[in-house]
Amino acid sequence: MSVDDLGLEIEDLDPASRDTVARLRAMGHDRGAMVMVLLSQGLTQIEVAARLGISQGRVSEIKAKMVGAMPRTDLDELRANLVAQLDRVRAKAEDLMHAPGAPVVKTISGGEGEGSRLVVVKDPENGDAIVRDHTATVAAMREVVRAQAREAALLGLDAPARVEQSGALTIEVVGVDPADMT
Numbered sequence: 001m002s003v004d005d006l007g008l009e010i011e012d013l014d015p016a017s018r019d020t021v022a023r024l025r026a027m028g029h030d031r032g033a034m035v036m037v038l039l040s041q042g043l044t045q046i047e048v049a050a051r052l053g054i055s056q057g058r059v060s061e062i063k064a065k066m067v068g069a070m071p072r073t074d075l076d077e078l079r080a081n082l083v084a085q086l087d088r089v090r091a092k093a094e095d096l097m098h099a100p101g102a103p104v105v106k107t108i109s110g111g112e113g114e115g116s117r118l119v120v121v122k123d124p125e126n127g128d129a130i131v132r133d134h135t136a137t138v139a140a141m142r143e144v145v146r147a148q149a150r151e152a153a154l155l156g157l158d159a160p161a162r163v164e165q166s167g168a169l170t171i172e173v174v175g176v177d178p179a180d181m182t
Helices: 015-026 030-040 045-052 056-069 072-098 135-155
Strands: 105-109 116-120
Touching: 015 030, 030 045, 030 056, 030 072, 045 056, 072 135
Parallel strands: none
Antiparallel strands: 105 116
């Protein structure tokens, strides 16, 4: 299987991805190129593994090897592309966050010989207000936070905290003549 077998047209890739695929193929990393292309298309490692018929662990190994083989400029371009994708995901999730929740409906049985129908639930305290389900809003908020965390990791903004320690260490050798230690 090659990149061409994935049903992806190399010409449809963004210029940075095209260059990365070309470089990886030139280095003899066709499977690595496939993994990187699929990951750059937004597939998860599990989805890439299923598509290529390999384990998720193997996808992770190939990705690490390919990232290690890439020149710094390629990594910077790849990072920029991933940040742009995360920006699009975050923008869509933020749109969902600000959208009104879906109206809550209940099913009313029509009785003998009649079908059932859906009725929009009204707020019992204010008969005019429609009760809304905000499950999608909460899910969108989680997605925004996830995208922000991933972007921070890509940009190195979540570097580990630095711990500084100072002090002195004195070692005393007891019961041994220093002259005997030669």
